[in-house]
Amino acid sequence: MKSAQYSDLDREIIVLSAVWDLIGSMVHYAHFEKRHRLEETMLMFKTHECSKLFLIILADFLSLPRSGTFGLSHRSGSGSLAKTYLGNILDVGAKPHFGRDTTLLTSSATSFAEWLDGSVSVDKVWLPSIEREGSITVQRMNYLKICGTASKHGFTRLGDIVRKIQKVLADNGTDINEGQSYLVIPEFQEWFRDHVFMASSTAVAFFFK
The missing domain is CATH 1.10.10 (Arc Repressor Mutant, subunit A)
Structure with missing residues (x-):
């Protein structure tokens, strides 16, 4: 069977979709208490099981797609940018197809990587x-x-x-x-x-x- 060929646009869509799905599965009101005070700075999980599920999905985010999946590449190095989806996000930010200003996207990924490391x-x-x-x-x-x-x-x-x-x-x-x-x-x-x-x-x- 002939393997599928994926363009740069295809890979960008795949990365953004995968990341959006993982983040959406973690950060929502089914997991956290819904509070409306603007000064509230501490998020509270509804239950212990909600915190466990959040952490399980986070561990998936802090991993890499299987080698060769959809033609996605892995960065070299030893830090979190080389071991998680954050590296793929930076690759999208370097050569975006859906908009020109990716400053917030890349700065957020870089800051998270620095914190994780x-x-x-x-x-x-x-x-x-x-x-x-x-x-x-x-x-x-x-x-x-x-x-x-x-x-x-x-x-x-x-x-x-x-x-x-x-x-x-x-x-x-x-x-x-x-x-x-x-x-x-x-x-x-x-x-x-x-x-x-x-x-x-x-x-x-x-x-x-």
Whole structure:
């Protein structure tokens, strides 16, 4: 079967449609409390399940289309622009077909990427399964991907997450084995999904605005 050929216009439509669909699935009033005060700056999820679903979809956004899908290319590098849809958005902004001024689009994608590539430090993180209490510093995109993926899949599909948690703890001075890593997953989730992410969810939604 002959493979389909996609033009630059086709790829732009595909990227914008995919991104719009993901953002629309995250940022809406079915997930957040509806408040009408203009001075309100803190978004509140309606339920714990709403926050989990938001994070699961966010983890998809912080991924790349499968290699070769619709002829989309992946950027080289190690930052979030090379690992997420944000790189595809910048490519659209560089050579747009639907309008000339893409300043807001590209600046928003760049700002979000810079935020994701930064780190967060949490003090006195207590992980009872390995009897560890202490600070943990982790890249924002890393913990968001870990928490979103762990919220989506059962533990038998979390081999990659286990290795990522091992590396996070190793980078913070604690070496654990694979079995310990599986035990740490719900404890990591409690700290970084239920507390750190909840505190930063307003910032994430603002970037999508």
